[in-house]
Amino acid sequence: MPVYTVSNVQNLRICVVMVGLPARGKSFISQKIVRYLSWLSIKSKCFNVGNYRRQGAPRPSAEFFDASNEEAYKIREHAVTQAVIDMMNWFADEQGVVAILDATNSTRQRRNWVLKLCRENSIEPMFLESWCDDNDLILRNIADVKTSSPDYKGVDPDVATADFLERIANYEQVYQALDEAQDRDLTFVRLINIAQQVIINKVETYLESRIVFYVMNLHIKPRYIWLSRHGESIYNLEKKIGGDSSLSPRGLQYAKKLPELVRESAGNRDLTVWTSTLIRTQETAQDLPYKQLQWKALDELDAGVCDGMTYEEIEETFPEDFKARDEDKYEYRYRGGESYRDVVIRLEPIIMELERQENILIITHQAVLRCIYAYFMNVPQEESPWMSIPLHTLIRLEPRAYATHVTKIKADIPAVSTYKGKGTSQVGESDSNQRKSAHALIDSDSKK
Numbered sequence: 001m002p003v004y005t006v007s008n009v010q011n012l013r014i015c016v017v018m019v020g021l022p023a024r025g026k027s028f029i030s031q032k033i034v035r036y037l038s039w040l041s042i043k044s045k046c047f048n049v050g051n052y053r054r055q056g057a058p059r060p061s062a063e064f065f066d067a068s069n070e071e072a073y074k075i076r077e078h079a080v081t082q083a084v085i086d087m088m089n090w091f092a093d094e095q096g097v098v099a100i101l102d103a104t105n106s107t108r109q110r111r112n113w114v115l116k117l118c119r120e121n122s123i124e125p126m127f128l129e130s131w132c133d134d135n136d137l138i139l140r141n142i143a144d145v146k147t148s149s150p151d152y153k154g155v156d157p158d159v160a161t162a163d164f165l166e167r168i169a170n171y172e173q174v175y176q177a178l179d180e181a182q183d184r185d186l187t188f189v190r191l192i193n194i195a196q197q198v199i200i201n202k203v204e205t206y207l208e209s210r211i212v213f214y215v216m217n218l219h220i221k222p223r224y225i226w227l228s229r230h231g232e233s234i235y236n237l238e239k240k241i242g243g244d245s246s247l248s249p250r251g252l253q254y255a256k257k258l259p260e261l262v263r264e265s266a267g268n269r270d271l272t273v274w275t276s277t278l279i280r281t282q283e284t285a286q287d288l289p290y291k292q293l294q295w296k297a298l299d300e301l302d303a304g305v306c307d308g309m310t311y312e313e314i315e316e317t318f319p320e321d322f323k324a325r326d327e328d329k330y331e332y333r334y335r336g337g338e339s340y341r342d343v344v345i346r347l348e349p350i351i352m353e354l355e356r357q358e359n360i361l362i363i364t365h366q367a368v369l370r371c372i373y374a375y376f377m378n379v380p381q382e383e384s385p386w387m388s389i390p391l392h393t394l395i396r397l398e399p400r401a402y403a404t405h406v407t408k409i410k411a412d413i414p415a416v417s418t419y420k421g422k423g424t425s426q427v428g429e430s431d432s433n434q435r436k437s438a439h440a441l442i443d444s445d446s447k448k
């Protein structure tokens with residue numbers, strides 16, 4: 001049975017129709033929206049018309065995008081039609097909730113065509129324009145992602161840049177920006193120079209407003225996010241879950257070493273440290289020379305009646321619950337406590353704030369870290385609760401245009417393993433289940 005969240009309970013279907021000249025971040029924004037909504041269990045998918053076009057024209061030069069080039073126009077029409085057909089099928093066959101039509105959609109005529117199709121299929125269209133006249137930024141975007149695109153495989157970067165600028169000039173000939181007067185009946189958002197100015201028109205549903213709020217918070221300044229579990233705690237040594245215990249002597253050693261690890265990774269950047277309200281994260285952060293904030297939302301997953309028990313005790317006392325949790329760890333809610341899904345929902349403001357901020361170090365707990373990591377790394381729900389996040393390890397995330405780079409920095413201070421694989425009540429890293437996970441953070445020193 002599908003599980004509905006507050007956001008998709010209304011049986012809504014939304015098509016976010018991207019609008020914008022090339023190299024304005026449309027694909028970047030589309031991919032972020034899909035990642036954010038998927039993380040919130042809202043079924044979403046991006047339909048990138050460029051990928052469809054590449055099937056008919058793998059490496060076109062700028063003149064292909066000249067509006068008067070009739071042959072090319074046919075190929076481009078075919079590509080967008082195929083993308084829209086696939087999108088409609090996805091809505092119908094896979095109960096999709098939010099589709100993103102990632103294309104330039106530069107003319108009012110094209111947008112009206114999409115609008116009509118959406119209305120005929122009971123899909124709410126929301127136009128999202130990224131408008132930018134900052135030439136330096138556009139050149140940076142071209143260098144960042146366009147010269148390495150499959151369109152320019154094997155082409156000298158300077159030649160590719162010149163051709164891409166010509167492609168933009170061709171689009172500019174016909175481009176019609178969204179307009180407050182002419183498009184006043186449409187649901188639309190215009191992001192002007194990232195989010196220096198945002199124009200919002202007729203945004204009516206809750207889900208649309210969530211998407212708008214999210215894109216308003218995005219920025220593209222280079223930044224890092226550091227993540228660490230608290231140091232080894234007394235409860236970790238006793239194999240107990242939950243509680244509010246202090247650090248073990250080795251955990252305190254990690255807390256002493258953490259400032260050095262962070263400095264090596266962050267240089268003299270001014271960080272802000274976020275901890276949970278629990279003693280073990282605050283003790284871990286106590287020697288860090290940065291501003292610190294406590295978030296209740298970063299507290300560990302609440303194990304309800306099982307708080308303070310070992311997994312062996314849980315298996316003995318609540319055998320059915322123990323089994324049910326292994327079968328669907330993401331959805332299983334501890335009696336009187338939380339599920340992973342509950343944690344994700346309470347972490348939403350953290351993610352939103354992380355998108356707004358620059359350099360943040362988060363010291364929190366295993367389940368919470370798994371959820372945050374899953375958002376940045378696009379880890380599917382069935383895998384994220386099984387990821388191994390070791391103690392005494394600093395993880396650095398570097399969000400880039402289409403992916404997040406990960407570096408793992410080990411403190412070289414021994415700690416127990418708190419990892420529990422499927423079908424066992426024993427904890428330990430040697431469990432074969434976690435090694436199978438594509439996203440296990442245990443074996444590699446850095447991972448892309």
Ligand SMILES: Nc1ncnc2c1ncn2[C@@H]1O[C@H](COP(=O)(O)OP(=O)(O)OP(=O)(O)O)[C@@H](O)[C@H]1O
Nearest residue numbers: 022023024025026027028130132141144194220401
């Ligand atoms: N709102 C924005 N305005 C301008 N640039 C942005 C914005 N958001 C992200 N970017 C930057 O845009 C680059 C990614 O460009 P992207 O491929 O998404 O452009 P596009 O508009 O989809 O281009 P195309 O039409 O050629 O597919 C990244 O370098 C990213 O930092």
